[in-house]
Amino acid sequence: MSVTSIPHKPQQAKPKKSGFREWLDSVLFAVITATLIRWLIFSAFVIPTPSMENSLLVGDYLFVSRLHYGTTTPVTPLQVPLTHQSVWGTSIPSYLDWIQLPQYRLPGFTDVKRGDVVVFNLPVEHPEAYNKYSSVLPDLHPHPLDLRSNYIKRCVAIAGDKLEVRNGQVYVNKTAQKNPARMQSEYFMSTTTPVNEQNVFRKNGITDFSQFTETFNDSVASNDESGYIIKTTSALVEKLKAFDFVKRVEPIHTSKGLKEPYLFPETDSLYWNKDNYGPIVVPKEGVNVPLSPINVAIYGEVIKNYDGNDDIVIKDGKILQNGKMLTSYTFRQDYYFMMGDNRHNSADSRYWGFVPKDHIVGKAVFVWMSLDPDPVSFVNKIRWDRIFRIIE
Template sequence: MQSTEVFQKPAEQKKKKTPLREWLDSVLFAVVAATLIRWLFFSAFVIPTPSMENSLLVGDYLFVSRLNYGTTTPITPLQVPLTHQTIWGTQIPSYLDWIQLPQYRLPGFSEVKNGDVVVFNLPVEHPKAYQKYSNVLPDLHPHPADLRSNYIKRCVGIAGDKLEIRAGQVYVNGKAQENPVRMQNEYFISVNTAVNEENIFRKNGITDYAQFTETFDDTIAANDESGYIVKTTPDLAAKIKTYDFVKRIEPILLSKGLKEPFLFPSSDLIDWNKDNYGPIVVPKKGIKVALTDVNIALYGEVIQNYDGNDNVVFENGKITQNGLPLTEYTFKQDYFFMMGDNRHNSADSRYWGFVPKDHIVGKAVFVWMSIDPNPTSLLGKIRWDRIFRIIQ
């Protein structure tokens, strides 16, 4: 009997990836993973200005949780991954606004609460608002809602709250709000001798100080007094007061009824300032208001720019829709009132108004790195005591 041999076709070997292909695959995976993590879970954020000092310092690097309030779906899908407004290290826009999608918010763990430190998109980069606020915030440019500049402030008023500031103290619904632990205000320190500024101020963590001159308000000091204007916390002010060269130390507060320029809202009907502001009701979804002259000044920009209305015109103290005057209005989403903890050096809701809920990005959770932009020595560039500090 003759045997027959069975010949099998050798299996084709899998084509081996080139080093370049493996590298490209790894980069693609890393970009996709980082983009999903940044969108769904948390983002990194750096403090660029002193508006939150002494709670957060310039050079603090934060993790911002998007899970707390629920992440939002992108409005502008045509964007270079892992960028915001511009391509890294250039002024070239990183997005195209040819397509604008409706925004949705995924479920979160909680709602924004009074006292939360919140990252949000700056509302007044709206195309109809940015030029009006260029005196308060220089170099503003219009951007889509999800790509407006990231700001960080503390929420002091949630939707429906009646908020008022009296002599620098925030009141919500008639009750004094608990002040942040490291909140700063401006003080005048009267001294009777020369001061070693490095030893007295820098070593006490006071970085914002200036020698008193006649360019400051002449009601702060008597004619024969010399001293300093400093921004610091009440605890540090009390400590400085115990030094033997200090004659007195007093908070600097604007008087009630003294109208401050560039404050929100811009209206001759209101004479508020940063230390005496309101009362003002924060817009809440479903709440109806009568559009009196004062309410038009307070809520006109909300109705025109942020509540999804068409054909609304707000100008010269009047508001119309489709050419007809509006006499009452029901808000379509919640809003928030935000303030910096550095109360006398913060461009916040007192200067540009309310933050819409659809502009909320996330809750600041903790500092993971802190770099001093003006270190006294090379070894002091990293602020080791701030690393992994929980944000209060």
């Protein structure tokens, strides 16, 4: 039996892509890859303010791990890739909030722990909250949950903790917490003569200082003393004490019982300040609290804005849902209390309240680049000693 071969149809060569098409494909692939990495694995951030000094400095560039706590699914899908709130270099919004999806969190390595340096979406950019806090944070604007401004602070208390600040020291569940190694506070430095600010302050990394005046705080010095108000670490305080022109260096704390304006919660019943704050219990999923007038002041915004409730009204120290007064409430998610390491120059949970778990972005892992915004010379622009520094 003979076999006849079937002739194959000659294959036509695929048309070669144009140079523009190849460039477009490469850009598209890069954007998709970068978007997935930024969403799933890690994101890069830069420190714009001194609220975390001296642990993190203005001009530090960070890698923030989204894997540690588990990345969250997008809530606002109609967004220009690789943007956050606006198109690069403009004030044009980079998203449309026509579609809002439910948020889910993928499994992570760990939960947020006390002492973690955490990046989160600022809760008070909620449409029902931002106006109230504009005196503390003047640039607030309302945004969807996943596109609220990224803030970085240290978690000092987790869900269920009872937090209190006494004379500047943080206590959690009645136990004094270990202070961050580079935590910065405010001090009065009494001197026998005016100092060379460049040699004494700037060379020692002290950028926030001012000459003392009696009107600043009558309690920190006697009438015949001169000196400086500085913000620095306890380690640098010991170094300053060794100078022969320094008489003493003392911490400045606001006295207990002296009420500080703009503090959270907004109520006339609590006389708290940044150095003497609380006690306050951080909301925990599944925990029920009675809704006394004080608890309404503390937890009212959580219940209204962040816990997934509808038709909540806060009026005359009471919480109404669908017109019915609530006498107790069970929280639907965990919350955290965040503070900056620059304890006297940080707009944190002491001023705007708790951070919901669904606002957590990731854990700050290390500094990959650091640029001094005000260098002595161009040679000193890069802070070489901070590159690849692990964040503690």
